[in-house]
Amino acid sequence: TAQSEVLVLAHAQPDGDAVGSALAIQLLLHLLGVKSIIIWDKVNPDAWRNWAVFQSATTGAIDSLAVYPVVITVDCSNPSRLGIAEPFIATAKTIINIDHHTDNSLFGTLNWVHDAASVGELIDAFLPLFDVTITVPLAEALLVSIITDTGRFKYSNTSAHIFLTTHRLVALVGQARYHKLVSDLYAEESLRKWQLVSEAIQNLTLVDDGVAFSFIAQDCGDEDGLVDPVLSIRGVRAAVLARPVGDQLRLSFRAKDPSLNVRDLANQFGGGGHIHASGATLALTNFSDQIAEIKAATEAYFRG
Numbered sequence: 331t332a333q334s335e336v337l338v339l340a341h342a343q344p345d346g347d348a349v350g351s352a353l354a355i356q357l358l359l360h361l362l363g364v365k366s367i368i369i370w371d372k373v374n375p376d377a378w379r380n381w382a383v384f385q386s387a388t389t390g391a392i393d394s395l396a397v398y399p400v401v402i403t404v405d406c407s408n409p410s411r412l413g414i415a416e417p418f419i420a421t422a423k424t425i426i427n428i429d430h431h432t433d434n435s436l437f438g439t440l441n442w443v444h445d446a447a448s449v450g451e452l453i454d455a456f457l458p459l460f461d462v463t464i465t466v467p468l469a470e471a472l473l474v475s476i477i478t479d480t481g482r483f484k485y486s487n488t489s490a491h492i493f494l495t496t497h498r499l500v501a502l503v504g505q506a507r508y509h510k511l512v513s514d515l516y517a518e519e520s521l522r523k524w525q526l527v528s529e530a531i532q533n534l535t536l537v538d539d540g541v542a543f544s545f546i547a548q549d550c551g552d553e554d555g556l557v558d559p560v561l562s563i564r565g566v567r568a569a570v571l572a573r574p575v576g577d578q579l580r581l582s583f584r585a586k587d588p589s590l591n592v593r594d595l596a597n598q599f600g601g602g603g604h605i606h607a608s609g610a611t612l613a614l615t616n617f618s619d620q621i622a623e624i625k626a627a628t629e630a631y632f633r634g
Contacts, residue, residue, distance in 0.1 A: 335365045337398035337422075341406040342371035342413030343575070345554055346478025346515070349378065351404040351428070351449035353387055354471035358453070361462040366402075371413035374552035380514040381474075383467045399423045403438070405449045407431040407602055428452060433593070433602045447487040450475025454495055469499045470511055477515065481558070486588050486606055523553045530560055530571060537629040540567035540587070545621050549574050557582040568592055570628045572621055574614050581610040581624065595631045599624070 338355050340348035352368050359366045367390045378384035392414055401422040406412055407429060409419045419425060419437070427438025430446040446452050450472040457464060476496060480488045483496075500508045526546050534544040542560050550556065550573040557571040567587035573580050581599055583592035585606040593608045601610025612620065 331395055332397045332399060333367075335367045335398065336400045336402060337418055338366050338368045339401060339403045339406065339412050339415045339418065340368075340370070341411040342415075343552060343554070343580075344370060344373050344405070347448045347450065347475045348405040349373065349384065350471045350473070350475030350478065351453055353383055354450060354453050354468055354475065355402055355404060355428070356387060357383075357465065357468040357471060358457070358460070358462065361465070361468070362460065369415050369418075371415055372552055374554065376520065377552075377554070381470075381511070383470050386467075397421045400426070402426040402428065404428045405430070407433055408435040409437055431603055447485075447489065447492050448475045448479035450479070451492065451495060454499075464499075464502060466503055466507065469502045470507070473499050473503065473508070473511060474515065477512065482516070487604075520553070522551075523556070526550055526553055526556055526573075527559045530556060530573075534560060534563075535625075537625060538632040540565055541628070541632045542566045542569040543625050543628050544569070544571050545624075546571070546573040547617065549576065550580070551575065557584050560584075561586055568632070570595070570624070572624050574617065577614050579612040579614045579617070579620055581612070583608040583610075590632075595628065598627060598631070 336359055338352050340352045356366045356368055367388050369390055369392060398418055399422060401418055403425065409416050412419065425438040427441045427443060428449055429443045430449050430452055432445050434443045436443060442452060444452055454472050476492060480492060529546050530544045534542055537543045544560055546556065556573060557569055560566065560569040560571060561584045568585040568590045571582045581601060583596045585592045591605050593603055593605050596602055596608035596610045599610035599612060601608055603609055
C-alpha cells in the first residue's frame, strides 16, 4: 500500500546527529505543509525522554507492506546502515540522501552529500532555499545535531563557521532553553552506561604509543558514547572499542590526534565513517576469538 507521507530515516542505533537531523527534516517538512513519518531502528528513548521535540515527533513502526514513494535519509553513508528500514529504499521512487560522510555511496536519486561537522550543519545551509522561518523546535534539532557530532565543540571538525551557526541558533532558542537542552543531553547519564565504561577501562590495553584498545563483554544494548571516556584518557591518541549488541559486534574507532586516520582501519572490518571517527558492525560468532583478531589487526595497523 502506497503511503502519502514522506518517510524519514536515519542509521540504525541513531546518535545525536542522526536524531537531531531527522527531526529537523520532519520539522522543515511540516513548515512546508508536507506530512512525514520517522521510523527509528533501535533508538534509545531514555536518552531523549526530557526533550519535548523528540517526544512530539511523528513516528511509526515497520510495515512490510508499506511503500513510501519519497524517502529522505540522513546521516547514513549506505542503505545497509538503515537496519530494518533498508527495504524501503528498494521500493521508493525518490530517495533524498543527506549526509556528511565522505565515503557515502551516493545511493540517492538526489544526493546532498558534503564534508561537514554534522548533518545539521548541511540542513542549516539549505534552509534559505525555502520560504520558511526557523522555529525554536527546528533550531533545537539543529543544535542537537551540531553539539553531539562536534563532541560539544571538542572534535577536530569544529570550525569557526560552526560557532557562527551555533550563535545564530542559540540566539533564536534563547539562553534558558539552550541551557536546558544541553543539560538534558549531558547532565545526567544512566548508571548502566558508567558500569559499561568501567568495564571498558578495566579491559584497556595500549597496543601502540598512545593507541588504546578495549572491549566490553556484556551486551551493551542501546547505550552510546562508550568509547569517548577511553579517548579522553591523558596520552591516548586513538581508541578502538569492541562491544556486543544482540547478535552483533559493534566496533568504534576514534582518533584524538589529527594526524591519525581510523577510517582505513574501520574499512578492514567492512565499516567506514570519518577519518577521525568511524564504526563497523560484525556478526557476533566467537567473542573471544573475534576480540583477539580485532586487537591484533589494530596493533598491526598502527605499528604499520
